[in-house]
Amino acid sequence: MLSKEEIIKLFETEMWLFIDGSLSEDRIKFWEEKISEYPELKEMLIETNQVLEIYDKHSEVEIDSKYYKEVIEKTISQKTLGEKVKLLFGIRSDKSANENGTLKIAFGSTLVIASIIIFMVSKTPNPVKNISAELLEWNPEEITEQIRDAQITFNFIKDEEAKKYVLEKISNDEWSSDVYQIGSKIKQMNREIEENKF
Amino acid sequence: MKNNLDIILIERLKSGDSTAFNLLINNYKNKLYGYLLRLCKDVDTAEDLFQETIIKTWKGIKKYNEKNRFSSWLFSIAHNTAIDSIRKSKQKVELIDTNDIEKGDENANLQQEYEIKEMSSIIEKIIEKLPEKQKQVFLLRQHGGMKFKEIAKMLDEPLNTVLSHMNYAVKKIKKDLRERNVI
Structure with a gap:
């Protein structure tokens, strides 16, 4: 048997379920009896309702109707991704059983087609393949021969005639080439005179 | 329902x-x-x-x-x-600035409007002072019309804790309103 204080304490929390109508019929009946038995419980219930009524009366806020209209219009005009895909493929928004399957097939097909087109259109060379081909074509004998040719070319350039040839090729000016050659000869003669002094 | x-x-x-x-x-x-x-x-x-x-x-x-x-x-x-x-x-x-409440209106309608505004302002201040969880439970119950079991599930709190939050919130509001001679 609960004391009066215990009942009041219990009602403080259970009162909310009583107001909500969330209690079982037996429990509602139990509290109805207690409320008529103890005026403190009735007073608690009345005061609580009074507080809630005051709050409800003074907490009403009206949203700006223009703003509300804008929000609703903006929201309704938004399409979800699924709706966009449906529109793209002309799928109607009825509730057919195959709706999801059709949608998935259509979306998947688009991805496959797009992948194939991108693959065919793309002209980007594959650097890995090119490097591999060069490495496979490497011939040691040919490389050795190229090195020997380069050596001959260097020796040839040492020769004065070759210098003249090169100068002519570069400058395309015979006069400059002759002047250079005469200059070289004079330098060579000076060197020989110096060497013969001793 | x-x-x-x-x-x-x-x-x-x-x-x-x-x-x-x-x-x-x-x-x-x-x-x-x-x-x-x-x-x-x-x-x-x-x-x-x-x-x-x-x-x-x-x-x-x-x-x-x-x-x-x-x-x-x-x-x-x-x-x-x-x-x-x-x-x-x-x-x-x-806190919402309450300075915009016009004072000293002699017109009866304006006086009534002022009283309503003042009461709304008082209630706002009382709610504002509540601890966060008490405020959440109270507002969800009063504005959302949610049942306490729904609130408990939503906030992931035991039902008794939610009921206790509501109880303390209403007690504080009641006390504050009494101090202001509203009830």
Whole structure:
């Protein structure tokens, strides 16, 4: 048997379920009896309702109707991704059983087609393949021969005639080439005179 | 008890009638906005959160389970949106400036309007002083019309804890109103 204080304490929390109508019929009946038995419980219930009524009366806020209209219009005009895909493929928004399957097939097909087109259109060379081909074509004998040719070319350039040839090729000016050659000869003669002094 | 009008409107909405959305939200727009305004205390933020809630509701309507009440589902979206926003911005709630209340109006209507405004302002201040959890439970109950079991589930709190939050919240409001000779 609960004391009066215990009942009041219990009602403080259970009162909310009583107001909500969330209690079982037996429990509602139990509290109805207690409320008529103890005026403190009735007073608690009345005061609580009074507080809630005051709050409800003074907490009403009206949203700006223009703003509300804008929000609703903006929201309704938004399409979800699924709706966009449906529109793209002309799928109607009825509730057919195959709706999801059709949608998935259509979306998947688009991805496959797009992948194939991108693959065919793309002209980007594959650097890995090119490097591999060069490495496979490497011939040691040919490389050795190229090195020997380069050596001959260097020796040839040492020769004065070759210098003249090169100068002519570069400058395309015979006069400059002759002047250079005469200059070289004079330098060579000076060197020989110096060497013969001793 | 489920709202039959809500059920009809949701059915129409799910079958592609977008005009039903306006009718559906229209029933809750002021309570929803009031809830967000009380929770975040800033008109601009409340409007942004209202819009975000409406968009989330629109996008998620097909996932809505008719076993739950629409109002509870709507307010749970609003609550989560608001809490996320508050957490992100770590915004400290500020009291609404009450200086704009006109004083000394002799006209009876203006006097009445002033009293209503003043009482609203007093209530706002009382609610503002409540600890966060007590405030959340109280606002969800009063604005969202949610049952305590629904609130407990939504906040992931034991039912007795939620009832205790509500009890303390109402006790504090009652005490404050008594001190101001309102009751």
